[in-house]
Amino acid sequence: MTHSEAVATEGGFADPVFDSQAVFAAIMDAFARPGKIVDLGARATAPAPMPAAAAAFIATLADFDTPIWLDEGLGQVPGLVPWISFHTGAPLAGKPDAARFAVLSDARELLDLGRFALGTPEYPDRSATIIAVLEGLDGGERLVLSGPGIEHEAFMEPRGLPSGFLAAVARNNALFPLGVDILLVAGAKALALARTTRIRSA
Numbered sequence: 367m368t369h370s371e372a373v374a375t376e377g378g379f380a381d382p383v384f385d386s387q388a389v390f391a392a393i394m395d396a397f398a399r400p401g402k403i404v405d406l407g408a409r410a411t412a413p414a415p416m417p418a419a420a421a422a423f424i425a426t427l428a429d430f431d432t433p434i435w436l437d438e439g440l441g442q443v444p445g446l447v448p449w450i451s452f453h454t455g456a457p458l459a460g461k462p463d464a465a466r467f468a469v470l471s472d473a474r475e476l477l478d479l480g481r482f483a484l485g486t487p488e489y490p491d492r493s494a495t496i497i498a499v500l501e502g503l504d505g506g507e508r509l510v511l512s513g514p515g516i517e518h519e520a521f522m523e524p525r526g527l528p529s530g531f532l533a534a535v536a537r538n539n540a541l542f543p544l545g546v547d548i549l550l551v552a553g554a555k556a557l558a559l560a561r562t563t564r565i566r567s568a
Contacts, residue, residue, distance in 0.1 A: 378410060378453045379425060385409040389426040396558035397547065401511045401520035403503050403557050410453070413445040419551035420469055420497050428454035428467060435465035435482075435494075437472055462494075469497045474528045479538050482546050490543040493561075501526035502552045508568040515560065521568065522557060524550055535565050 379385035385407075392404040412421035428434060434456050440446060450456055459465035462481045470476065476498055485493035506525035509532075512518075538545045538561055545561035559565070 380409070385422075386426045389422045393423060393426070393549075393556070393558070396549070396556055397515075397560055399515050399520075400513065400559055400563040401516065401522045401557060403522075403555050406554055406556055408554050412449050413443050415471065415499070416440060416443065416446060416469070417499055417551050418554040419549075419556040420499060422554075423497055423549060423551070423556070424450060424456070424467065424469070425453050428456040430455045430457070432466040433457050433459035433464055435459040435462050435468040437468075437470045437475055439471040440469055465494050467495050467497060469499070471499045473498055473500055473526050473531075476548070477528055477530050477534045479534055479546050479548075484541060484544040484546065487544070493544065494546045496546050496548045498548060498550050500524050500550050500552045503550060503555050503557050510566050510568050511559075511563055512566075513560070513563045516563075524552075524557065526552075532565050532567065535559070535563075539564055 389406050389409060392406055396402055396404045406419045406422040408418045410421040410425040411418060434450060447458060462468060463483050465483065468482055482494040482496060483492065485491060502525040504523050506523045508521060508523050511520040511522060542561055547561050548559040550557045
């Protein structure tokens with residue numbers, strides 16, 4: 367067995383049923399309550415620098431029918447593509463708009479959300495979920511969230527969002543019921559932004 371093959375078989379869920387159920391519940395809670403930071407735990411570990419939260423999301427929700435797009439930085443990580451294939455069976459998407467899930471190590475790629483699958487009027491659920499890796503989910507600029515799942519207002523302070531992110535989200539909001547959903551991740555933590563979540567500076 368080569369080193370790459372050995373890496374690919376490591377880092378999966380220790381208890382696939384329990385771990386995937388726990389991660390799925392946490393992800394659903396995050397999308398139901400945009401802005402809430404959830405801990406997906408170090409239940410799955412992919413080759414670095416893929417963070418634990420992104421690995422857990424992919425290990426839980428990806429399968430043979432969910433093509434995955436990796437940005438250039440992650441696509442070149444030794445062992446990552448075999449890891450995804452071994453643990454999920456998910457194929458790699460040949461282009462961004464063919465992906466069901468997209469993992470971005472460069473947050474600047476969040477500025478062009480329109481290049482990902484936005485769904486169709488008949489099937490708005492056939493859109494992409496973007497998993498964006500950030501420096502951290504706290505300690506950054508204070509932002510105000512509103513929309514479904516938020517009683518009045520919620521707040522978040524992620525670090526590493528690019529200038530222009532709020533405008534990109536506003537463009538995505540305007541496409542509803544189409545548009546992408548976003549999961550911001552750092553380490554084992556995650557924070558969800560549904561396509562209906564509006565964001566402004568505090």
